[in-house]
Amino acid sequence: MLNQTPRGKVVIGSRKSHHQSLLITTSTSVMAMLSVLSYGTTRAAEVSEPAQLDKVVVTAQKRSQDLKDVPASVTALGEKQLQATGVSSLRDYAVLVPGLIYSGVPRNGERSGPDTTIRGISNSRLADLETSIATSTTGFVYGEMPVYAFDPQVLDLERIEVLKGPQGTLYGSSSMGGTIKIVPNKPNPGRFLGKVSGTYSSTNDGGQNHEFAGMVNVPLSEDVLALRISAFKKEDSGYIDAKIVKGLPTEIRGRDAVVSRLNANDQFVFGAEGSTRKNINARRDTGGRAAMRFTPNDKFDATLALFSQKTDEDSLPSYEPALATTQNKRVTELYRLQPSSTDYTIGSLDATYDFGPAKLTSVTGWLSRKFSNLTDFTPQVYGALKGNGKAPVPDLASLTFINDTKVVSQELRLQGNSKNLVGAGSVLDWTMGYFFQQESRRSFGGSTVGPQWIPNAIAPLTPPPSGTETVWAADYDSTYTNNSFFADISLNVNRITGSVGARYSNQSLDSTRVDFGNVFAGASTPTGTTLDIRKIEEKKWTPKYSLSLAATDDITLYTAAAQGFRIGGGNPTSNLSTAPCQAALAAVGLAGNGNFKSDSVWNKEVGVRSTFAGGRLKANISAYEVDWTDMQVSVSLSAFNPSCGALLTSNVGRGRIRGLEHSFQALLTNDLSLDVSGQIANAELVEASAGTPAKNGDPLKNIPKSTYAIGLSQKLALPNGARGAVRLDYSYQGARSLNFVGAAINPDMNLPGYGILNARLSFTKTDWSGELFAENLTDKVAQLGVQIVPGGPGIYNDAYANGRQRFVTTNRPRTFGLKLSKTF
Numbered sequence: 013m014l015n016q017t018p019r020g021k022v023v024i025g026s027r028k029s030h031h032q033s034l035l036i037t038t039s040t041s042v043m044a045m046l047s048v049l050s051y052g053t054t055r056a057a058e059v060s061e062p063a064q065l066d067k068v069v070v071t072a073q074k075r076s077q078d079l080k081d082v083p084a085s086v087t088a089l090g091e092k093q094l095q096a097t098g099v100s101s102l103r104d105y106a107v108l109v110p111g112l113i114y115s116g117v118p119r120n121g122e123r124s125g126p127d128t129t130i131r132g133i134s135n136s137r138l139a140d141l142e143t144s145i146a147t148s149t150t151g152f153v154y155g156e157m158p159v160y161a162f163d164p165q166v167l168d169l170e171r172i173e174v175l176k177g178p179q180g181t182l183y184g185s186s187s188m189g190g191t192i193k194i195v196p197n198k199p200n201p202g203r204f205l206g207k208v209s210g211t212y213s214s215t216n217d218g219g220q221n222h223e224f225a226g227m228v229n230v231p232l233s234e235d236v237l238a239l240r241i242s243a244f245k246k247e248d249s250g251y252i253d254a255k256i257v258k259g260l261p262t263e264i265r266g267r268d269a270v271v272s273r274l275n276a277n278d279q280f281v282f283g284a285e286g287s288t289r290k291n292i293n294a295r296r297d298t299g300g301r302a303a304m305r306f307t308p309n310d311k312f313d314a315t316l317a318l319f320s321q322k323t324d325e326d327s328l329p330s331y332e333p334a335l336a337t338t339q340n341k342r343v344t345e346l347y348r349l350q351p352s353s354t355d356y357t358i359g360s361l362d363a364t365y366d367f368g369p370a371k372l373t374s375v376t377g378w379l380s381r382k383f384s385n386l387t388d389f390t391p392q393v394y395g396a397l398k399g400n401g402k403a404p405v406p407d408l409a410s411l412t413f414i415n416d417t418k419v420v421s422q423e424l425r426l427q428g429n430s431k432n433l434v435g436a437g438s439v440l441d442w443t444m445g446y447f448f449q450q451e452s453r454r455s456f457g458g459s460t461v462g463p464q465w466i467p468n469a470i471a472p473l474t475p476p477p478s479g480t481e482t483v484w485a486a487d488y489d490s491t492y493t494n495n496s497f498f499a500d501i502s503l504n505v506n507r508i509t510g511s512v513g514a515r516y517s518n519q520s521l522d523s524t525r526v527d528f529g530n531v532f533a534g535a536s537t538p539t540g541t542t543l544d545i546r547k548i549e550e551k552k553w554t555p556k557y558s559l560s561l562a563a564t565d566d567i568t569l570y571t572a573a574a575q576g577f578r579i580g581g582g583n584p585t586s587n588l589s590t591a592p593c594q595a596a597l598a599a600v601g602l603a604g605n606g607n608f609k610s611d612s613v614w615n616k617e618v619g620v621r622s623t624f625a626g627g628r629l630k631a632n633i634s635a636y637e638v639d640w641t642d643m644q645v646s647v648s649l650s651a652f653n654p655s656c657g658a659l660l661t662s663n664v665g666r667g668r669i670r671g672l673e674h675s676f677q678a679l680l681t682n683d684l685s686l687d688v689s690g691q692i693a694n695a696e697l698v699e700a701s702a703g704t705p706a707k708n709g710d711p712l713k714n715i716p717k718s719t720y721a722i723g724l725s726q727k728l729a730l731p732n733g734a735r736g737a738v739r740l741d742y743s744y745q746g747a748r749s750l751n752f753v754g755a756a757i758n759p760d761m762n763l764p765g766y767g768i769l770n771a772r773l774s775f776t777k778t779d780w781s782g783e784l785f786a787e788n789l790t791d792k793v794a795q796l797g798v799q800i801v802p803g804g805p806g807i808y809n810d811a812y813a814n815g816r817q818r819f820v821t822t823n824r825p826r827t828f829g830l831k832l833s834k835t836f
């Protein structure tokens with residue numbers, strides 16, 4: 013049972029929660045269904061040799077290792093598991109990884125990439141939308157190259173590795189909380205391979221979805237040169253319905269305006285002015301990867317690759333819970349749709365030469381990310397230009413931004429191992445290297461009104477102070493440079509392995525920011541141009557340590573500690589010089605425009621990896637504590653003075669996260685397997701900065717107290733020699749807070765827990781395979797993320813005060829589909 017404390021905290025009650033009851037009911041039903049389905053399996057399966065769980069090999073420490081030998085918490089999702097669970101995106105695989113939380117798309121779009129949290133180290137500067145450079149807390153790696161945060165289609169991948177805790181020693185400064193490593197399949201010079209697939213599905217309260225994908229691997233010279241190409245095209249229907257409002261004083265807003273019935277044209281009927289648009293958030297993704305691999309001998313291996321993915325979305329997948337009805341759950345009200353587009357390209361050259369005693373690796377990378385979006389800003393502009401709810405809205409207002417990011421990087425890494433240095437059987441593994449990265453980013457755009465605003469604005473509503481359609485405009489240019497040296501040494505003696513590593517980083521950030529107008533900052537004469545030029549430089553050592561014991565061949569115990577940090581900076585002078593914003597700055601404990609320091613985390617953990625029953629059962633458990641000091645967070649100054657709408661970054665104190673992660677895999681029979689994983693955690697502010705309304709004990713952002721995932725799979729023997737399997741997956745994410753850390757607790761920023769149930773029936777015969785699937789079988793409306801938007805003239809009669817909307821990012825409704833594949 014979920015309860016709200018007087019200060020809005022989410023706690024777990026003493027009675028058995030709803031999701032536990034649902035889990036028991038689901039498990040009982042699953043076992044009954046599996047018993048029926050498995051009745052037709054052949055007797056040969058009953059008497060076959062005992063099976064074992066697959067061995068998992070990862071490259072978390074930039075060398076191939078059995079997962080059980082890695083002295084850190086790592087979750088690896090192999091190609092078979094990705095295919096069996098129907099994973100296609102970050103949203104899908106996040107629920108399978110303990111400690112990884114995906115929060116959907118913020119209202120202003122993914123200017124900074126997907127919003128992810130690992131072990132409670134959240135994207136705490138997500139509202140730092142204009143610069144968003146050197147701010148991420150979750151690292152992303154594609155192949156061997158550190159990349160800007162993104163969400164590639166899961167296609168032709170060898171595996172996905174999620175490394176928990178700071179990974180700065182080997183993966184750089186953007187890995188304070190952890191790293192998501194995506195490993196594509198390499199070209200195979202020894203064999204021709206190909207696969208094509210097509211998927212059709214239908215979404216409840218949505219429409220039809222289509223996906224086509226293909227892969228071909230062509231040896232161009234036997235055992236020397238190979239080309240591998242994969243590509244896909246995906247079209248997803250929308251599932252959010254919107255009333256397009258007019259902004260008339262007599263227009264009814266809110267639930268009373270929504271009538272849950274259809275007219276003859278299959279359109280929802282509303283009780284006031286305005287039109288209706290169904291399925292506004294349709295999305296189209298296209299992309300692929302081409303890679304050529306050259307292996308002239310046993311010593312040299314080089315791969316040249318190009319990856320590209322383009323995403324277009326007609327509007328954001330956000331709805332307003334206050335508008336939901338029984339027949340129409342996902343409804344919103346907008347003045348206009350909010351389209352976005354992301355174009356992502358990665359080029360890389362990976363080359364390795366084995367000298368014998370050591371191996372030299374070079375990773376050269378280039379990345380381009382172009383993002384553009386339009387946000388419906390009509391309510392905010394109406395309020396900023398003195399609209400009072402009685403004057404009509406004369407025209408639309410928009411906030412547009414274009415972000416163009418370019419990244420070049422180079423890593424040189426030398427690795428080797430020596431045996432019997434300190435006794436028979438001892439092994440010394442070592443890694444040392446240099447890393448360079450330069451990221452250039454230009455963000456430009458602003459807020460404008462439509463041409464009818466100026467002639468038709470009725471007092472007290474005013475035209476823009478500029479005298480033109482421009483309310484506010486901005487152009488931000490930033491260059492981030494990182495020069496790093498790193499080393500990692502691991503010594504194994506008599507089943508005991510000790511490791512020590514460190515990274516020296518020299519980081520700099522040069523930024524130029526130009527703003528025109530500060531109407532949103534509460535100025536009396538909000539015109540003029542401001543210029544802010546800054547250069548930030550910081551040098552830092554970040555260490556890591558680990559100690560592990562192979563107690564037996566099947567049980568490994570380990571303990572580890574690692575530090576991570578993020579460069580500091582300064583807030584711009586624009587939009588902060590007005591009296592309301594200066595009052596807000598004083599309230600938050602900052603003077604002037606307020607510089608902020610770097611923040612850092614220390615992660616300490618202990619864990620055990622074990623295998624039992626002849627390889628039929630694996631159990632991994634880790635307990636951790638993370639101390640996050642001088643936390644950098646985005647602060648909305650409207651929380652301290654409602655007349656100031658500016659955002660800044662501030663250090664708000666120290667947070668602590670304590671948690672327990674677990675994963676279990678079991679072959680209950682040769683044909684029946686069970687996967688269970690999850691996390692319990694407690695994340696809170698332990699030292700609030702003076703001057704802020706925060707209190708010790710406030711929850712940290714975006715970490716639930718509990719998450720878990722359960723998968724059950726039964727192999728089937730089908731007629732005519734075909735093979736099949738039925739699989740059920742249930743995932744649960746507990747309640748969490750998305751409040752600004754350091755600000756007063758707002759109960760509307762708390763999100764309830766939710767559970768998702770998926771089912772799949774797969775079948776294979778010779779070179780054909782297929783899947784029947786049902787995703788979100790119970791049609792759960794999950795709340796992934798939330799933003800509260802001020803501005804009139806909305807009136808939600810049964811939920812909200814005048815001039816305020818609560819937009820919640822949500823998931824896809826119940827979807828049934830069929831996928832067919834052919835290999836050749």
